[in-house]
Amino acid sequence: MKVTYYPGCSLENTAVDYAASIAGITPLLDVELEEITDWNCCGATAAHSINHDLALALPARNLVTAEKMGRDVVAPCALCFNRLKVAEKALKNPAGNELGISYQGDIKIWDLLDYLTQEDYLQVLAQKVVKPLKDLKAVGYYGCVVARPPGITGKKDYENPQNMERLLEVLGATPLDWSYKTDCCGAGHAMSRPDIIDTLVHRLYERALAAGAECFVVSCQMCQANLDLTQERISKEFGKAYDLPVFYFTELIGLALGHPQVKEWLAKHLVNPLPLLQKKGLI
Amino acid sequence: METMDNSLHPSSALAEKLALGNLPASACYQCKKCSCGCPLTFAMDLLPHQVILLSLLGQEEKVLTSNTIWVCSACETCTTRCPNGIDIAGVLDWLKEEALKRGIDVPQPEVAIFHRYFLESIKAGGGRVAEATLVRRYTLFKMRRKFDFKELQQNMKLGWRLFKRGRLRLLGSHKPKQQEEIQELLQQIRS
Numbered sequence: 001m002k003v004t005y006y007p008g009c010s011l012e013n014t015a016v017d018y019a020a021s022i023a024g025i026t027p028l029l030d031v032e033l034e035e036i037t038d039w040n041c042c043g044a045t046a047a048h049s050i051n052h053d054l055a056l057a058l059p060a061r062n063l064v065t066a067e068k069m070g071r072d073v074v075a076p077c078a079l080c081f082n083r084l085k086v087a088e089k090a091l092k093n094p095a096g097n098e099l100g101i102s103y104q105g106d107i108k109i110w111d112l113l114d115y116l117t118q119e120d121y122l123q124v125l126a127q128k129v130v131k132p133l134k135d136l137k138a139v140g141y142y143g144c145v146v147a148r149p150p151g152i153t154g155k156k157d158y159e160n161p162q163n164m165e166r167l168l169e170v171l172g173a174t175p176l177d178w179s180y181k182t183d184c185c186g187a188g189h190a191m192s193r194p195d196i197i198d199t200l201v202h203r204l205y206e207r208a209l210a211a212g213a214e215c216f217v218v219s220c221q222m223c224q225a226n227l228d229l230t231q232e233r234i235s236k237e238f239g240k241a242y243d244l245p246v247f248y249f250t251e252l253i254g255l256a257l258g259h260p261q262v263k264e265w266l267a268k269h270l271v272n273p274l275p276l277l278q279k280k281g282l283i
Numbered sequence: 284m285e286t287m288d289n290s291l292h293p294s295s296a297l298a299e300k301l302a303l304g305n306l307p308a309s310a311c312y313q314c315k316k317c318s319c320g321c322p323l324t325f326a327m328d329l330l331p332h333q334v335i336l337l338s339l340l341g342q343e344e345k346v347l348t349s350n351t352i353w354v355c356s357a358c359e360t361c362t363t364r365c366p367n368g369i370d371i372a373g374v375l376d377w378l379k380e381e382a383l384k385r386g387i388d389v390p391q392p393e394v395a396i397f398h399r400y401f402l403e404s405i406k407a408g409g410g411r412v413a414e415a416t417l418v419r420r421y422t423l424f425k426m427r428r429k430f431d432f433k434e435l436q437q438n439m440k441l442g443w444r445l446f447k448r449g450r451l452r453l454l455g456s457h458k459p460k461q462q463e464e465i466q467e468l469l470q471q472i473r474s
Binding site: 039041268 | 304322323325326354356357358359360362363368370372376377379380383391393394395396397398399401402405408410411412414415418421437441444445448449450451452455456457459460461464465468469471472
Protein backbone atom coordinates (compact mmCIF):
# COMPACT_ATOMS: atom_id res chain seq x y z
CA MET A 1 0.00 0.00 0.00
CA LYS A 2 1.40 3.35 -1.05
CA VAL A 3 0.74 6.26 1.25
CA THR A 4 1.82 9.89 1.41
CA TYR A 5 4.27 10.67 4.21
CA TYR A 6 4.91 13.88 6.13
CA PRO A 7 8.07 13.23 8.20
CA GLY A 8 8.45 16.72 9.71
CA CYS A 9 11.64 18.56 10.63
CA SER A 10 12.61 16.56 13.73
CA LEU A 11 12.93 13.37 11.74
CA GLU A 12 15.77 14.99 9.81
CA ASN A 13 17.39 16.10 13.06
CA THR A 14 17.12 14.77 16.64
CA ALA A 15 14.78 11.93 15.64
CA VAL A 16 16.88 10.32 12.91
CA ASP A 17 16.51 7.03 14.81
CA TYR A 18 12.72 7.25 14.51
CA ALA A 19 13.06 8.09 10.80
CA ALA A 20 15.42 5.15 10.19
CA SER A 21 13.22 2.67 12.03
CA ILE A 22 10.15 3.81 10.08
CA ALA A 23 12.06 3.43 6.81
CA GLY A 24 13.20 0.01 8.03
CA ILE A 25 9.91 -1.53 9.09
CA THR A 26 7.36 -0.15 6.62
CA PRO A 27 8.58 -2.34 3.71
CA LEU A 28 8.08 -5.40 5.97
CA LEU A 29 4.41 -4.45 6.09
CA ASP A 30 4.23 -3.65 2.40
CA VAL A 31 3.73 0.02 3.16
CA GLU A 32 5.41 2.35 0.71
CA LEU A 33 5.95 5.90 1.94
CA GLU A 34 6.14 8.79 -0.48
CA GLU A 35 7.09 12.13 1.07
CA ILE A 36 4.88 15.15 0.45
CA THR A 37 6.68 16.86 -2.39
CA ASP A 38 8.73 19.78 -1.12
CA TRP A 39 7.08 19.80 2.32
CA ASN A 40 7.65 22.59 4.84
CA CYS A 41 7.67 22.87 8.64
CA CYS A 42 4.20 22.95 10.24
CA GLY A 43 5.25 25.87 12.47
CA ALA A 44 4.88 23.69 15.57
CA THR A 45 4.24 25.21 19.00
CA ALA A 46 5.93 28.47 18.07
CA ALA A 47 3.55 29.29 15.25
CA HIS A 48 0.30 28.42 17.02
CA SER A 49 1.53 30.33 20.07
CA ILE A 50 2.43 33.63 18.47
CA ASN A 51 1.33 33.65 14.83
CA HIS A 52 -2.13 32.22 14.23
CA ASP A 53 -2.15 32.95 10.48
CA LEU A 54 1.17 31.25 9.87
CA ALA A 55 0.10 28.31 12.05
CA LEU A 56 -2.65 27.62 9.51
CA ALA A 57 -0.87 28.61 6.32
CA LEU A 58 2.17 26.35 6.83
CA PRO A 59 0.32 23.04 7.32
CA ALA A 60 -2.29 24.08 4.74
CA ARG A 61 0.40 24.24 2.06
CA ASN A 62 1.48 20.68 2.90
CA LEU A 63 -2.09 19.43 2.95
CA VAL A 64 -2.95 20.94 -0.42
CA THR A 65 0.15 19.31 -1.93
CA ALA A 66 -0.75 16.00 -0.26
CA GLU A 67 -4.24 16.18 -1.73
CA LYS A 68 -2.78 16.59 -5.21
CA MET A 69 -0.78 13.43 -4.61
CA GLY A 70 -4.09 11.65 -4.16
CA ARG A 71 -3.40 9.33 -1.23
CA ASP A 72 -3.97 9.41 2.52
CA VAL A 73 -1.23 11.16 4.43
CA VAL A 74 0.61 9.73 7.47
CA ALA A 75 2.57 11.75 10.04
CA PRO A 76 4.89 10.18 12.63
CA CYS A 77 5.04 13.35 14.76
CA ALA A 78 2.14 14.13 17.11
CA LEU A 79 2.22 17.86 16.50
CA CYS A 80 2.72 17.61 12.72
CA PHE A 81 -0.37 15.37 12.67
CA ASN A 82 -2.33 17.76 14.87
CA ARG A 83 -1.47 20.83 12.79
CA LEU A 84 -2.47 19.03 9.58
CA LYS A 85 -5.82 18.26 11.23
CA VAL A 86 -6.21 21.89 12.36
CA ALA A 87 -5.50 23.06 8.81
CA GLU A 88 -7.95 20.48 7.45
CA LYS A 89 -10.70 21.77 9.72
CA ALA A 90 -10.02 25.36 8.68
CA LEU A 91 -9.89 24.46 4.98
CA LYS A 92 -13.11 22.45 5.15
CA ASN A 93 -15.03 25.11 7.07
CA PRO A 94 -18.44 25.20 5.34
CA ALA A 95 -18.62 28.95 5.97
CA GLY A 96 -15.55 29.38 3.75
CA ASN A 97 -11.94 29.22 4.82
CA GLU A 98 -9.91 32.15 6.07
CA LEU A 99 -7.00 31.04 3.91
CA GLY A 100 -8.78 31.48 0.59
CA ILE A 101 -7.44 28.12 -0.64
CA SER A 102 -9.49 25.54 -2.45
CA TYR A 103 -9.42 22.11 -0.85
CA GLN A 104 -11.72 19.14 -1.42
CA GLY A 105 -10.60 17.09 1.55
CA ASP A 106 -11.02 13.58 0.19
CA ILE A 107 -7.81 12.28 1.71
CA LYS A 108 -7.51 11.06 5.28
CA ILE A 109 -4.86 12.27 7.72
CA TRP A 110 -3.36 9.58 9.96
CA ASP A 111 -0.87 9.53 12.76
CA LEU A 112 1.63 6.74 12.20
CA LEU A 113 0.69 4.68 15.27
CA ASP A 114 -2.97 4.63 14.29
CA TYR A 115 -2.09 3.79 10.72
CA LEU A 116 0.16 0.86 11.56
CA THR A 117 -2.16 -0.56 14.21
CA GLN A 118 -5.12 -0.99 11.88
CA GLU A 119 -6.50 -4.51 12.30
CA ASP A 120 -5.06 -5.72 8.99
CA TYR A 121 -1.56 -4.63 9.85
CA LEU A 122 -1.75 -6.12 13.36
CA GLN A 123 -2.61 -9.44 11.75
CA VAL A 124 0.33 -9.19 9.36
CA LEU A 125 2.59 -8.26 12.26
CA ALA A 126 1.40 -11.21 14.33
CA GLN A 127 2.41 -13.54 11.50
CA LYS A 128 5.80 -11.90 11.02
CA VAL A 129 7.02 -11.83 14.61
CA VAL A 130 10.16 -13.96 14.78
CA LYS A 131 11.40 -12.80 18.17
CA PRO A 132 8.52 -12.22 20.60
CA LEU A 133 9.42 -9.51 23.12
CA LYS A 134 8.75 -11.94 25.90
CA ASP A 135 8.69 -10.59 29.42
CA LEU A 136 9.45 -6.99 28.35
CA LYS A 137 7.38 -4.86 30.71
CA ALA A 138 6.53 -1.58 29.04
CA VAL A 139 4.34 1.45 29.53
CA GLY A 140 2.92 3.03 26.39
CA TYR A 141 3.31 6.79 26.28
CA TYR A 142 1.25 8.66 23.69
CA GLY A 143 1.96 12.19 22.49
CA CYS A 144 -0.63 14.64 23.85
CA VAL A 145 -1.84 16.22 20.67
CA VAL A 146 -2.10 13.04 18.67
CA ALA A 147 -5.44 12.57 20.46
CA ARG A 148 -6.30 15.97 21.91
CA PRO A 149 -8.46 17.86 21.38
CA PRO A 150 -10.83 15.27 19.90
CA GLY A 151 -12.73 18.03 18.11
CA ILE A 152 -9.62 18.37 15.93
CA THR A 153 -8.11 14.89 15.92
CA GLY A 154 -11.40 13.01 15.57
CA LYS A 155 -10.20 10.39 18.09
CA LYS A 156 -12.71 8.55 20.24
CA ASP A 157 -10.47 7.00 22.92
CA TYR A 158 -8.58 10.18 23.69
CA GLU A 159 -8.53 9.72 27.50
CA ASN A 160 -7.39 6.11 27.43
CA PRO A 161 -6.05 5.10 24.02
CA GLN A 162 -5.27 1.39 23.63
CA ASN A 163 -3.60 0.87 20.28
CA MET A 164 -0.03 0.98 21.63
CA GLU A 165 -0.96 -1.71 24.16
CA ARG A 166 -2.61 -3.81 21.44
CA LEU A 167 0.53 -3.53 19.35
CA LEU A 168 2.79 -4.48 22.26
CA GLU A 169 0.69 -7.57 22.91
CA VAL A 170 0.99 -8.60 19.27
CA LEU A 171 4.77 -8.18 19.54
CA GLY A 172 4.79 -10.44 22.59
CA ALA A 173 5.65 -7.74 25.13
CA THR A 174 3.82 -7.06 28.39
CA PRO A 175 2.05 -3.69 28.25
CA LEU A 176 1.31 -2.30 31.69
CA ASP A 177 -1.63 -0.19 32.71
CA TRP A 178 -0.84 3.23 34.13
CA SER A 179 -2.64 6.53 34.47
CA TYR A 180 -0.07 8.77 32.80
CA LYS A 181 -0.09 7.49 29.22
CA THR A 182 -1.47 10.77 27.84
CA ASP A 183 0.01 13.16 30.41
CA CYS A 184 2.23 15.94 29.13
CA CYS A 185 6.07 15.76 29.18
CA GLY A 186 6.43 19.52 28.79
CA ALA A 187 6.87 19.26 25.02
CA GLY A 188 8.26 22.42 23.43
CA HIS A 189 9.53 23.84 26.74
CA ALA A 190 12.63 21.62 26.43
CA MET A 191 14.95 24.58 25.84
CA SER A 192 13.13 27.54 27.33
CA ARG A 193 11.90 26.02 30.61
CA PRO A 194 13.96 22.87 31.31
CA ASP A 195 12.85 23.11 34.95
CA ILE A 196 9.26 22.44 33.84
CA ILE A 197 10.39 19.42 31.82
CA ASP A 198 12.29 18.07 34.82
CA THR A 199 9.26 18.28 37.10
CA LEU A 200 6.93 16.61 34.60
CA VAL A 201 9.36 13.96 33.37
CA HIS A 202 10.45 13.06 36.90
CA ARG A 203 6.80 12.36 37.70
CA LEU A 204 6.53 10.16 34.60
CA TYR A 205 9.59 8.10 35.64
CA GLU A 206 8.16 7.64 39.11
CA ARG A 207 4.72 6.59 37.87
CA ALA A 208 6.21 4.26 35.25
CA LEU A 209 8.38 2.57 37.89
CA ALA A 210 5.41 2.31 40.24
CA ALA A 211 3.55 0.46 37.47
CA GLY A 212 6.48 -1.96 37.22
CA ALA A 213 7.81 -0.70 33.89
CA GLU A 214 11.24 -1.52 32.52
CA CYS A 215 10.92 0.88 29.61
CA PHE A 216 8.77 3.48 27.88
CA VAL A 217 7.36 2.99 24.39
CA VAL A 218 6.57 6.23 22.57
CA SER A 219 5.05 7.34 19.29
CA CYS A 220 6.16 10.98 19.44
CA GLN A 221 9.72 12.19 18.96
CA MET A 222 9.24 15.12 21.33
CA CYS A 223 8.24 12.68 24.09
CA GLN A 224 11.25 10.52 23.23
CA ALA A 225 13.64 13.47 23.43
CA ASN A 226 12.23 14.80 26.69
CA LEU A 227 12.42 11.37 28.35
CA ASP A 228 15.69 10.16 26.82
CA LEU A 229 17.80 13.35 26.81
CA THR A 230 16.99 14.37 30.38
CA GLN A 231 17.35 11.07 32.22
CA GLU A 232 20.91 11.68 33.37
CA ARG A 233 20.14 15.25 34.46
CA ILE A 234 17.04 14.21 36.38
CA SER A 235 18.83 11.31 38.04
CA LYS A 236 21.37 13.81 39.42
CA GLU A 237 18.75 16.36 40.37
CA PHE A 238 16.54 13.92 42.27
CA GLY A 239 19.35 11.70 43.59
CA LYS A 240 18.01 8.50 42.06
CA ALA A 241 19.58 6.53 39.22
CA TYR A 242 16.78 6.17 36.68
CA ASP A 243 17.47 3.68 33.94
CA LEU A 244 14.44 3.39 31.71
CA PRO A 245 15.10 3.05 27.98
CA VAL A 246 12.72 5.01 25.74
CA PHE A 247 11.82 3.02 22.62
CA TYR A 248 9.94 4.16 19.57
CA PHE A 249 7.16 1.66 18.83
CA THR A 250 8.68 1.28 15.37
CA GLU A 251 11.99 0.14 16.89
CA LEU A 252 10.20 -2.57 18.84
CA ILE A 253 8.39 -3.69 15.68
CA GLY A 254 11.83 -3.94 14.05
CA LEU A 255 13.20 -5.91 16.99
CA ALA A 256 10.32 -8.39 17.07
CA LEU A 257 10.43 -8.85 13.31
CA GLY A 258 14.18 -9.41 13.35
CA HIS A 259 15.19 -6.33 11.36
CA PRO A 260 19.00 -6.37 10.92
CA GLN A 261 19.48 -2.65 11.67
CA VAL A 262 17.80 -2.42 15.06
CA LYS A 263 21.10 -2.01 16.90
CA GLU A 264 22.02 0.99 14.72
CA TRP A 265 18.76 2.74 15.59
CA LEU A 266 19.10 2.02 19.29
CA ALA A 267 22.72 3.23 19.34
CA LYS A 268 21.39 6.75 18.82
CA HIS A 269 19.58 6.78 22.15
CA LEU A 270 21.19 8.47 25.12
CA VAL A 271 19.78 5.92 27.55
CA ASN A 272 21.41 2.70 26.39
CA PRO A 273 18.70 0.04 25.95
CA LEU A 274 21.10 -2.83 25.22
CA PRO A 275 21.63 -4.05 28.82
CA LEU A 276 17.86 -4.47 29.28
CA LEU A 277 17.45 -6.23 25.94
CA GLN A 278 20.42 -8.49 26.65
CA LYS A 279 18.98 -9.39 30.04
CA LYS A 280 15.76 -10.40 28.27
CA GLY A 281 17.68 -12.34 25.65
CA LEU A 282 16.30 -10.15 22.89
CA ILE A 283 19.55 -8.94 21.34
CA MET B 284 -6.54 61.89 31.38
CA GLU B 285 -6.96 59.82 34.45
CA THR B 286 -6.17 56.15 33.92
CA MET B 287 -9.20 54.02 34.39
CA ASP B 288 -9.08 51.45 37.14
CA ASN B 289 -10.53 48.59 35.17
CA SER B 290 -10.74 46.38 38.22
CA LEU B 291 -13.85 48.39 39.10
CA HIS B 292 -15.20 48.48 35.58
CA PRO B 293 -15.90 45.11 34.05
CA SER B 294 -15.76 45.28 30.28
CA SER B 295 -16.90 42.86 27.62
CA ALA B 296 -14.37 44.16 25.08
CA LEU B 297 -11.88 41.30 25.48
CA ALA B 298 -14.61 38.64 25.48
CA GLU B 299 -15.97 40.13 22.25
CA LYS B 300 -12.55 40.06 20.61
CA LEU B 301 -12.11 36.43 21.62
CA ALA B 302 -15.51 35.58 20.18
CA LEU B 303 -14.54 37.29 16.92
CA GLY B 304 -11.42 35.14 16.86
CA ASN B 305 -13.60 31.99 17.03
CA LEU B 306 -12.81 31.62 20.72
CA PRO B 307 -16.09 32.35 22.53
CA ALA B 308 -15.63 31.91 26.29
CA SER B 309 -18.82 33.34 27.73
CA ALA B 310 -20.33 29.89 28.37
CA CYS B 311 -17.81 29.31 31.17
CA TYR B 312 -19.52 28.50 34.48
CA GLN B 313 -16.30 28.14 36.47
CA CYS B 314 -16.44 24.39 37.10
CA LYS B 315 -12.59 24.45 37.25
CA LYS B 316 -12.29 21.24 35.28
CA CYS B 317 -9.62 22.91 33.12
CA SER B 318 -7.48 23.81 36.12
CA CYS B 319 -7.97 20.43 37.79
CA GLY B 320 -6.62 18.57 34.76
CA CYS B 321 -3.85 21.01 33.87
CA PRO B 322 -0.37 19.47 34.43
CA LEU B 323 1.35 22.89 34.45
CA THR B 324 -0.47 24.62 37.31
CA PHE B 325 2.64 24.35 39.52
CA ALA B 326 4.35 26.88 37.26
CA MET B 327 1.39 29.25 36.80
CA ASP B 328 0.43 32.47 38.55
CA LEU B 329 -3.20 32.34 37.39
CA LEU B 330 -5.05 29.07 37.01
CA PRO B 331 -6.65 28.43 33.60
CA HIS B 332 -10.22 28.97 34.88
CA GLN B 333 -9.08 32.28 36.38
CA VAL B 334 -7.68 33.40 33.04
CA ILE B 335 -11.07 32.71 31.48
CA LEU B 336 -12.97 34.53 34.23
CA LEU B 337 -10.66 37.54 34.17
CA SER B 338 -10.89 37.65 30.37
CA LEU B 339 -14.67 37.70 30.57
CA LEU B 340 -14.48 40.56 33.07
CA GLY B 341 -12.21 42.50 30.75
CA GLN B 342 -9.18 42.38 33.06
CA GLU B 343 -6.86 42.62 30.09
CA GLU B 344 -3.71 43.66 31.87
CA LYS B 345 -3.90 40.85 34.40
CA VAL B 346 -4.23 38.12 31.79
CA LEU B 347 -1.88 39.62 29.22
CA THR B 348 0.93 40.01 31.74
CA SER B 349 0.45 36.60 33.36
CA ASN B 350 3.03 33.80 33.40
CA THR B 351 0.25 31.35 32.74
CA ILE B 352 -0.22 32.12 29.08
CA TRP B 353 3.49 31.41 28.45
CA VAL B 354 4.05 28.32 30.60
CA CYS B 355 1.07 26.48 29.08
CA SER B 356 2.57 23.59 27.10
CA ALA B 357 -0.46 23.32 24.78
CA CYS B 358 -1.21 19.73 25.84
CA GLU B 359 -4.89 20.52 25.14
CA THR B 360 -6.24 18.74 28.23
CA CYS B 361 -8.28 21.82 29.24
CA THR B 362 -9.81 22.28 25.78
CA THR B 363 -10.57 18.55 25.63
CA ARG B 364 -12.37 18.42 28.96
CA CYS B 365 -14.26 21.73 29.01
CA PRO B 366 -17.96 20.81 29.34
CA ASN B 367 -18.88 24.03 27.54
CA GLY B 368 -16.62 23.49 24.55
CA ILE B 369 -14.39 26.46 25.26
CA ASP B 370 -11.02 26.24 23.51
CA ILE B 371 -9.06 27.30 26.58
CA ALA B 372 -5.63 26.49 25.13
CA GLY B 373 -6.69 28.49 22.06
CA VAL B 374 -7.56 31.46 24.29
CA LEU B 375 -4.10 31.26 25.88
CA ASP B 376 -2.51 31.28 22.41
CA TRP B 377 -4.61 34.29 21.40
CA LEU B 378 -3.51 36.13 24.54
CA LYS B 379 0.18 35.41 23.83
CA GLU B 380 -0.07 36.80 20.33
CA GLU B 381 -2.02 39.82 21.60
CA ALA B 382 0.54 40.50 24.35
CA LEU B 383 3.32 40.59 21.74
CA LYS B 384 1.27 42.80 19.39
CA ARG B 385 0.78 45.30 22.20
CA GLY B 386 4.47 45.24 23.06
CA ILE B 387 3.78 44.11 26.61
CA ASP B 388 6.79 43.29 28.75
CA VAL B 389 6.55 39.50 28.69
CA PRO B 390 7.15 37.90 32.12
CA GLN B 391 8.58 34.76 30.45
CA PRO B 392 11.02 36.20 27.89
CA GLU B 393 12.77 32.83 27.45
CA VAL B 394 9.59 31.23 26.13
CA ALA B 395 8.64 34.16 23.91
CA ILE B 396 12.15 34.46 22.45
CA PHE B 397 12.35 30.72 21.83
CA HIS B 398 9.10 30.86 19.82
CA ARG B 399 10.42 33.84 17.84
CA TYR B 400 13.77 32.18 17.13
CA PHE B 401 11.95 28.99 16.12
CA LEU B 402 9.92 30.85 13.49
CA GLU B 403 12.99 32.73 12.30
CA SER B 404 14.85 29.45 11.97
CA ILE B 405 12.12 28.15 9.64
CA LYS B 406 12.75 31.21 7.51
CA ALA B 407 16.53 30.80 7.69
CA GLY B 408 16.16 27.13 6.82
CA GLY B 409 14.10 27.96 3.75
CA GLY B 410 10.93 26.35 5.13
CA ARG B 411 12.23 23.69 7.51
CA VAL B 412 13.65 24.09 11.00
CA ALA B 413 17.39 24.01 11.36
CA GLU B 414 17.44 22.59 14.90
CA ALA B 415 21.18 23.03 15.45
CA THR B 416 21.05 26.72 14.44
CA LEU B 417 18.06 27.28 16.69
CA VAL B 418 19.78 25.66 19.66
CA ARG B 419 22.99 27.65 19.10
CA ARG B 420 21.16 30.93 18.78
CA TYR B 421 18.96 30.35 21.79
CA THR B 422 21.92 29.26 23.93
CA LEU B 423 23.71 32.52 23.09
CA PHE B 424 20.61 34.48 24.10
CA LYS B 425 20.41 32.60 27.39
CA MET B 426 24.09 33.16 28.15
CA ARG B 427 23.91 36.86 27.39
CA ARG B 428 20.92 37.18 29.68
CA LYS B 429 22.39 35.30 32.59
CA PHE B 430 25.73 33.59 32.26
CA ASP B 431 25.58 30.22 33.95
CA PHE B 432 28.76 28.22 33.37
CA LYS B 433 27.33 24.98 34.72
CA GLU B 434 24.30 25.18 32.47
CA LEU B 435 26.47 25.99 29.44
CA GLN B 436 28.73 23.05 30.23
CA GLN B 437 25.75 20.73 30.57
CA ASN B 438 24.26 21.91 27.27
CA MET B 439 27.57 21.58 25.43
CA LYS B 440 27.96 18.05 26.74
CA LEU B 441 24.42 17.16 25.69
CA GLY B 442 24.99 18.73 22.28
CA TRP B 443 28.18 16.73 21.80
CA ARG B 444 26.49 13.45 22.79
CA LEU B 445 23.72 14.13 20.29
CA PHE B 446 26.17 15.16 17.58
CA LYS B 447 28.19 11.96 18.02
CA ARG B 448 25.01 9.98 17.47
CA GLY B 449 24.03 11.92 14.37
CA ARG B 450 21.07 13.53 16.15
CA LEU B 451 22.30 17.10 15.71
CA ARG B 452 22.57 17.97 12.05
CA LEU B 453 24.77 21.02 11.83
CA LEU B 454 23.73 21.72 8.25
CA GLY B 455 20.07 21.84 9.23
CA SER B 456 17.22 20.19 7.39
CA HIS B 457 16.99 19.70 3.66
CA LYS B 458 15.76 22.85 1.99
CA PRO B 459 12.50 22.62 0.03
CA LYS B 460 12.83 23.55 -3.63
CA GLN B 461 9.94 25.92 -4.26
CA GLN B 462 11.62 28.75 -2.37
CA GLU B 463 9.59 31.55 -3.94
CA GLU B 464 6.30 30.08 -2.79
CA ILE B 465 7.62 29.27 0.67
CA GLN B 466 9.33 32.60 1.22
CA GLU B 467 6.06 34.33 0.36
CA LEU B 468 4.40 32.39 3.19
CA LEU B 469 7.27 33.12 5.53
CA GLN B 470 7.13 36.86 4.90
CA GLN B 471 4.77 36.98 7.86
CA ILE B 472 7.73 36.26 10.12
CA ARG B 473 9.27 39.52 11.21
CA SER B 474 12.80 39.37 12.55
